[in-house]
Amino acid sequence: MTAFDHALARLLEHEGGFTLNRADPGNWTGGKPDKGLLRGTKFGISAASFPTLDIAALTLEDARAIYRRLYWDRVRGDELPPALALLVFDSAVNNGVAAAVKLLQASIGTPADGLIGPATLAALRRAVGNGDPDRVTAVAIEFQARRIVLMAALSTWATFGLGWARRLASLPFQAMRLAS
Structure with missing residues (x-):
């Protein structure tokens, strides 16, 4: 898989x-x-x-094709550590691709333009080294913290926030299982 x-x-x-x-x-x-x-x-x-x-x-296959083309490929999920790929992909779906990429860029200390290009990938490699679990975890924590702040500020948080909070709380655990 x-x-x-x-x-x-x-x-x-x-x-x-x-x-x-x-x-x-x-x-x-x-x-x-x-x-x-x-x-x-x-x-x-x-x-x-x-x-x-x-x-x-x-259909599920239709949805799979949409997710692959419009979200996964646009956040360059195949080039991210698997744990971060899940977090960024999930955010791209819920918050928009540009917002998810800006969260990642802010989390690794590179200018946040909403596009993953060579500079962002180089900054990510510097941030996580060779996929060192502690460094990937540190970036994942920063990403999730920034995403929580973003989502809690949404006008729909009062209606959907508890469900979103559960999702945001569970994702790091799911992401770290992907990494191992």
Whole structure:
């Protein structure tokens, strides 16, 4: 099983199946409750992000292809230590690719432009060495701390925060299992 397959499996544990929660901005094609059409979310693929997609008819293979192309590949998951790849991938799905990359960049002390290029990869190599578990853990802790601050500031935290907090609390444990 590849790092992507492991990360996708963890993501899908959190995302679940089809939902039509009227309070969830992601379920609406307009990105806000009562804006656009209520098409829902399935496998974490939302009507807000994909307003023309038939969410209810989405297959797992369709979702897998979307996650690979639009999230995993854009955060260069295959080039990150597996533990960090899971955290950054999960954040890219929930917070957007640019936001996830900026969190990673801030966590490793490199300019945060939202794009992973040679400078970010070099800074990451300096931060984690040859994948030293203690150094990867230190970056993962910093990344998660920054992500918690970002998510707790969202206007939807009051509604969805407890579920998100559980997810954010469990991810480092899942990530470290990937690393071993």
